[in-house]
Amino acid sequence: MSLNPNETKPSELRRDFLTALCVGVGGLTALIVAVPVVGFLLGPLLRDTGRKWRAVGPLDKFKTGDTVEVKFEDASPLPWAGVTAETGAWLRRNSQTELIAFSVNCSHLGCPVRWEPAAKLFMCPCHGGVYYSDGSVAGGPPPRGLTQYPVRVRDGNVEILTSPIPIT
Amino acid sequence: MWFLKLIWKILSIPWKIWEWFDDRSEISKTLGPLLRHPIPPGTGWKYVFGSATLIAFLIQVATGIALATVYVSSAGGAYKSLEFISHQATWGWWVRGMHYFGASAMVLLVGLHMGRVFLTGSYKFPRELNWLTGVILLFLTLAMGFTGQLLRWDQTGVWSTTIAAEQAGRVPVIGHWIARLIFGGNTVGGATLSRFFAVHVFWIPAAIFAVVGFHLYLVIRNGISEPPKPGHAINPKTYRAWYKGLLERSGRPFFPDAAWRDVIFGLLVVVCIVVLAGIVHAPELAGPPNPALIQTEPRPDWYLLWYYALLALTPHYMESYLMILVPLVIAVLLLFFPLIFNRGERSVSRRPWSAAIAIFVVLVVATLWYQGKTAHWSPAFDAPPLAIQTIGFASGPIYQGAQLFHERGCEDCHAIGGQGGHRGPDLSTVADRLTEEQMTVRILNGGNNMPAFGSILTPQDLTLLLDFLDSRTAYKNTSFRRTGGQH
Numbered sequence: 001m002s003l004n005p006n007e008t009k010p011s012e013l014r015r016d017f018l019t020a021l022c023v024g025v026g027g028l029t030a031l032i033v034a035v036p037v038v039g040f041l042l043g044p045l046l047r048d049t050g051r052k053w054r055a056v057g058p059l060d061k062f063k064t065g066d067t068v069e070v071k072f073e074d075a076s077p078l079p080w081a082g083v084t085a086e087t088g089a090w091l092r093r094n095s096q097t098e099l100i101a102f103s104v105n106c107s108h109l110g111c112p113v114r115w116e117p118a119a120k121l122f123m124c125p126c127h128g129g130v131y132y133s134d135g136s137v138a139g140g141p142p143p144r145g146l147t148q149y150p151v152r153v154r155d156g157n158v159e160i161l162t163s164p165i166p167i168t
Numbered sequence: 169m170w171f172l173k174l175i176w177k178i179l180s181i182p183w184k185i186w187e188w189f190d191d192r193s194e195i196s197k198t199l200g201p202l203l204r205h206p207i208p209p210g211t212g213w214k215y216v217f218g219s220a221t222l223i224a225f226l227i228q229v230a231t232g233i234a235l236a237t238v239y240v241s242s243a244g245g246a247y248k249s250l251e252f253i254s255h256q257a258t259w260g261w262w263v264r265g266m267h268y269f270g271a272s273a274m275v276l277l278v279g280l281h282m283g284r285v286f287l288t289g290s291y292k293f294p295r296e297l298n299w300l301t302g303v304i305l306l307f308l309t310l311a312m313g314f315t316g317q318l319l320r321w322d323q324t325g326v327w328s329t330t331i332a333a334e335q336a337g338r339v340p341v342i343g344h345w346i347a348r349l350i351f352g353g354n355t356v357g358g359a360t361l362s363r364f365f366a367v368h369v370f371w372i373p374a375a376i377f378a379v380v381g382f383h384l385y386l387v388i389r390n391g392i393s394e395p396p397k398p399g400h401a402i403n404p405k406t407y408r409a410w411y412k413g414l415l416e417r418s419g420r421p422f423f424p425d426a427a428w429r430d431v432i433f434g435l436l437v438v439v440c441i442v443v444l445a446g447i448v449h450a451p452e453l454a455g456p457p458n459p460a461l462i463q464t465e466p467r468p469d470w471y472l473l474w475y476y477a478l479l480a481l482t483p484h485y486m487e488s489y490l491m492i493l494v495p496l497v498i499a500v501l502l503l504f505f506p507l508i509f510n511r512g513e514r515s516v517s518r519r520p521w522s523a524a525i526a527i528f529v530v531l532v533v534a535t536l537w538y539q540g541k542t543a544h545w546s547p548a549f550d551a552p553p554l555a556i557q558t559i560g561f562a563s564g565p566i567y568q569g570a571q572l573f574h575e576r577g578c579e580d581c582h583a584i585g586g587q588g589g590h591r592g593p594d595l596s597t598v599a600d601r602l603t604e605e606q607m608t609v610r611i612l613n614g615g616n617n618m619p620a621f622g623s624i625l626t627p628q629d630l631t632l633l634l635d636f637l638d639s640r641t642a643y644k645n646t647s648f649r650r651t652g653g654q655h
């Protein structure tokens with residue numbers, strides 16, 4: 001009830017308008033805050049970290065027929081990444097000229113596969129995935145072979161191209 | 169005498185302050201009726217699990233805040249700060265243990281509370297929303313457990329993140345984006361941990377506070393469900409009026425008539441958590457979080473072991489679907505259950521299907537949990553070479569074959585004499601089942617999840633292995649053994 005008898009009663013229309021105004025302006029206010037916040041949270045999707053060739057050792061360090069683990073730094077690690085900036089890969093030298101670099105991530109759910117030199121197999125500790133020395137599936141749940149990283153030799157050094165963790 | 173009066177006066181100061189505070193704020197007039205809201209008769213000890221879950225959550229808040237005063241939420245520093253908390257900080261090991269066992273208690277108590285609500289049909293009209301908010305709290309609790317495990321940020325934490333991202337990657341269309349959001353980029357790195365920290369410490373707890381608040385509001389608004397009686401069916405048209413009458417006739421104030429049980433059980437929960445933390449301790453940290461250190465066997469904490477087992481045991485062709493569908497179906501079933509079955513009998517003696525469902529769920533989860541615990545599908549990387557007693561020879565071809573059995577990785581998947589992996593069949597008496605020829609075919613060509621060793625073994629290796637496997641029999645009779653048990 002209005003305290004002032006002279007004051008006219010606001011019409012229903014005006015009230016509907018004011019309700020819509022409150023909801024609309026409230027929503028807009030929330031949106032103004034949400035845009036930068038959501039943009040910030042989705043940053044990883046928008047930021048391109050690029051890829052880089054990383055040296056993993058001189059070519060003659062790797063013996064023909066051997067598969068060894070090599071480590072290299074991610075493309076553009078954040079300054080506080082610490083040891084998480086490192087990535088591992090399995091490097092196999094097939095011949096004088098042919099090198100293959102496998103991702104350590106199992107193609108099933110990404111667990112780190114181990115090379116068992118005497119068995120000449122890669123084995124996964126999580127759900128028992130097994131791969132042959134060429135990375136093809138030998139058994140277990142992996143839907144496809146191990147992902148390969150691009151690899152090259154520059155000035156006598158083996159280099160691997162940093163790549164995203166393969167998402168199956 | 170004046171002395172006693174003085175002491176009395178001093179002692180009554182806090183009471184006076186409270187009276188003043190209450191007079192101005194009228195807080196007891198507002199909250200008192202809530203605390204003394206009437207409850208139906210007959211609620212006993214089985215009604216204490218909800219409040220106990222809340223107490224476990226509050227322990228998590230207290231210990232979590234304490235841990236956060238030392239924990240460094242950067243990918244490079246978290247592990248070292250956790251090592252400091254676990255081994256050097258005053259009572260750090262204890263508080264971390266309380267946080268771990270508090271989480272376990274919370275999961276367990278949510279389960280018990282949910283089981284009680286389900287079996288007593290308390291989710292029926294008008295308490296459907298109580299159940300729905302409870303289900304959301306269950307999911308939030310599990311999400312807290314998972315993100316908390318990651319915050320240990322040891323090897324297991326890093327690899328669990330990878331597994332989570334890979335699973336999310338199976339979601340149609342947007343899977344890859346979710347995976348990148350989980351990593352905070354293309355790989356596990358500096359951005360990964362901080363995101364999980366924010367989720368574990370701010371986002372989910374905020375959601376839990378909000379939903380718990382609404383859940384409690386509903387508990388008071390709709391009243392605590394009366395213990396069910398066979399033959400008394402819920403009719404949404406009449407239930408509210410009937411319940412009101414019940415409370416008017418024989419309602420009792422929640423505080424203190426029922427609250428004393430919650431307080432005693434709450435104390436028991438707290439004592440269990442504190443004592444377990446002091447005696448058993450939180451799990452020791454695995455190695456540092458370097459994604460290039462791969463000698464690790466990541467396993468989820470116990471409350472998610474059943475899901476880990478489900479992923480390992482699912483036939484591969486349907487795995488991608490199940491990975492997404494199972495959680496989705498569970499969520500939909502739990503959320504819609506009370507909406508569909510919101511009337512009728514509440515007593516479990518009149519709801520045999522509900523009892524069967526509850527038993528089935530418990531059995532399935534327990535079986536999967538056990539499977540996850542034993543993880544027989546994982547290769548036994550650390551199995552020692554077979555003992556001489558098992559081989560039966562200390563030299564010669566059978567002995568050499570046994571050495572090859574270990575070196576070439578056969579033992580990773582096959583056990584002999586109780587030693588070795590369980591991914592493949594036990595080969596302790598394989599010669600009684602298979603002829604030498606059959607074994608040769610299996611070894612060279614593989615099949616049934618076994619790799620083909622044709623290009624891995626030399627002919628000499630194969631002969632020695634067969635010599636050894638041919639000697640694995642339950643029978644002493646050599647001629648029987650040589651024919652592999654075939655007559």
Ligand code: FES
Pocket residue numbers: 106107108109110111124125126127128129140141142
């Ligand atoms: S992650 Fe390797 S088998 Fe599942």
